[in-house]
Amino acid sequence: MLRARRIMLTTDAVGGVWRYCLELAAGLTARDADVLLVSMGPRPSPEQRAEAEAICALRVTDLPLDWLAETPAELAEAARRLAATAAEWGAGSVHLHAPALVSDARWPAPVVAVAHSCVGTWWRAVRGNRPMPPDLAWRARLTGIGLRAADAAVAPSRALARDLTECYGLSRPVHAIHNGRRANPAVSERGGFALTAGRLWDEAKNIRTLDEAAARCAFDIRAAGPCAGPNGAVLACRTLRLLGRLDEVALARAYASARVFVSVARYEPFGLAVLEAAQAGCALVLSDTPTFRELWDGAALFVDPDDPDAIARALDTAMGEPRLPDAARDRAGVYSADAMTAATLRLHATLHRAPALGTA
Numbered sequence: 170m171l172r173a174r175r176i177m178l179t180t181d182a183v184g185g186v187w188r189y190c191l192e193l194a195a196g197l198t199a200r201d202a203d204v205l206l207v208s209m210g211p212r213p214s215p216e217q218r219a220e221a222e223a224i225c226a227l228r229v230t231d232l233p234l235d236w237l238a239e240t241p242a243e244l245a246e247a248a249r250r251l252a253a254t255a256a257e258w259g260a261g262s263v264h265l266h267a268p269a270l271v272s273d274a275r276w277p278a279p280v281v282a283v284a285h286s287c288v289g290t291w292w293r294a295v296r297g298n299r300p301m302p303p304d305l306a307w308r309a310r311l312t313g314i315g316l317r318a319a320d321a322a323v324a325p326s327r328a329l330a331r332d333l334t335e336c337y338g339l340s341r342p343v344h345a346i347h348n349g350r351r352a353n354p355a356v357s358e359r360g361g362f363a364l365t366a367g368r369l370w371d372e373a374k375n376i377r378t379l380d381e382a383a384a385r386c387a388f389d390i391r392a393a394g395p396c397a398g399p400n401g402a403v404l405a406c407r408t409l410r411l412l413g414r415l416d417e418v419a420l421a422r423a424y425a426s427a428r429v430f431v432s433v434a435r436y437e438p439f440g441l442a443v444l445e446a447a448q449a450g451c452a453l454v455l456s457d458t459p460t461f462r463e464l465w466d467g468a469a470l471f472v473d474p475d476d477p478d479a480i481a482r483a484l485d486t487a488m489g490e491p492r493l494p495d496a497a498r499d500r501a502g503v504y505s506a507d508a509m510t511a512a513t514l515r516l517h518a519t520l521h522r523a524p525a526l527g528t529a
Contacts, residue, residue, distance in 0.1 A: 174202040176517065177260040179251060179270065181234055182213035183399060184368050185441040186266050186285050189325075189348055193264075194225045196510025205258050207251065210234035211399055216416060228254065235269040236288065237399060241307050248272030262517045268315030268322060269308060279520035281513075282319035284343070286438045287312045290332045294436035295373050313337035320520050323513075325439035328459035344516060347464070348439045349509030352448040352501070353421055362389040362410075363484050364427035364451070366420065366442040369411075370398040373436035375456070375474050376406065382433075382480035383408040388488065390431065393423055424449035429487045432456060433474040439464070447501035452493035454483045468500035469493070 176197060180190040194204045204225035209232045213221065221227045232247040233239070252274035255263050260278045265271060268282040289309035292301050301309060316322045316333060322343045324330040330343040369376050369392055376392065383390040384407070393412040396404040415423060424430070430446030431454040437443075438460060447453060453469035455461040461471065470493070472483045487493055 175205075175259055175261040176202055176264055177205045177207060177251075177255045177258060177262075178264045179207045179209060179266050181210050181266060182208050182217055183211055183234075185439075187213070187217065188350070188441055189285065190266065191221060191224060192348075192350060192506045193510060193513060194221070195351075196506050197514065198225055200510065200514060202514070205254075205260070207254060209247070210237055220417075235267040235308060235311070238308075241311060244269055244311060245272045245274075248274040252276045262520060264513075264517070265315075265319070267312075268319060269311040271315035271318045272311065279320040279517070281321045281323060281516060281520070282315050283323040283325075284312070284316065284329065284333055284438070285325060286329075286436070287333065287336075289313070289336045290329065290438075291373055291436050293332070293336060309336075313339075316343070317341075321516055323516070326460045326463055328463050329438040331459075346509060346512045346516070347504050348441055348444065349504050349506040350441060350444050350448065351506045358426070359428050360426045361488070362391055362427055363429040363431050363454070363488070364391050364393065364423055364446065365409075365431050366393040366415075366423070366446070367432070367434075368398060369394045369396050370402040370404045372402070373434055375433045375435050376404055376409070378475060378477055379431065379433050379480065380406045380409050381477035382484070385477060385481035386484055388484075390484070391423070391427070393420055420445075421449065424451060427451050429454055429484060431480070431484060432461075433472065433480055434458070435474055437461065444501055444504050447497035450494045450498050452487040452490060453497045454480070454487050464504070465497070465500060468496040 178190050194206055197204050206221055206225050207228045233243050238244040248270050256277040262279045265282045268284050271282050288305050323346050324343050325348045327345040330345045333343050367374055389410050391410045391412055393415045395414045424446045430451040432443055433456045455469045456474035457471040470483045470487055472479045
């Protein structure tokens with residue numbers, strides 16, 4: 170069992186996957202597992218590196234992320250190099266942050282592939298039934314291959330698990346393990362503003378509609394996060410007060426000061442920012458999507474993400490509703506880092522009772 174508790178995690182330092190991986194790594198090491206965190210894509214900042222290295226071993230690579238690789242061959246080579254790293258380190262199991270990374274590599278240990286999001290389900294939610302361009306189609310194809318080839322596939326919500334099953338025609342279940350976060354309560358005087366946070370440049374976040382809603386509100390709506398993405402996407406806003414990318418401390422302070430947190434995303438597989446805001450005592454205004462209903466029904470106000478007037482009205486209501494912050498904070502207690510880690514460890518343990526990928 171000693172080798173079985175050596176778990177290699179891959180991660181992406183650009184968005185919420187980084188925070189998920191640090192929470193999971195911390196939980197695993199607290200349970201006497203050895204963890205190697207392997208970062209891919211844009212390199213973590215010095216602050217990110219220091220935080221990760223305080224938890225576990227970190228290996229920084231320049232391997233391409235699934236959504237930034239230029240060709241399928243690049244991604245296949247990244248998978249082979251990750252498999253070689255797992256073998257060299259003596260991993261007992263591998264926890265990949267994107268199913269497309271499974272590829273056709275010969276992995277030395279069981280593989281869990283987590284779909285934090287995916288281009289196929291993103292496209293269906295944001296662009297509908299329009300044909301997918303070739304540059305995205307091959308990424309979706311590799312995601313489907315990875316979901317079928319991994320020893321276990323995981324999604325952060327039942328809603329995404331259903332979408333993945335339908336989108337890729339999967340014949341076996343996708344495990345739903347809700348993301349978790351350790352609460353970092355910060356005491357602050359509440360301001361009269363609403364907040365949103367995340368990768369603002371991502372079209373799925375629907376920030377342009379929120380910008381329209383902001384023009385109808387008598388209070389500030391502030392937006393934390395990058396407006397330019399590594400894929401070349403750029404966001405411009407007229408009314409939202411853009412805060413830029415905030416570090417962990419500054420973002421916690423923003424959550425603690427905001428009265429309401431709003432997300433009108435058209436596609437959100439989980440939404441760590443929503444959880445963090447709820448833990449900090451924000452009232453929640455969320456788009457009426459299956460994921461948000463699954464996680465926050467009864468603890469948030471839900472709106473049509475394409476109706477700026479309805480969004481503005483819901484924000485105005487949330488500003489004056491004293492019960493909403495308590496409802497959100499109570500619900501947030503369900504999504505703990507301990508619960509996420511325990512469920513993940515149980516899944517990894519089951520894989521050691523069956524042949525590992527590529528060894529049958």
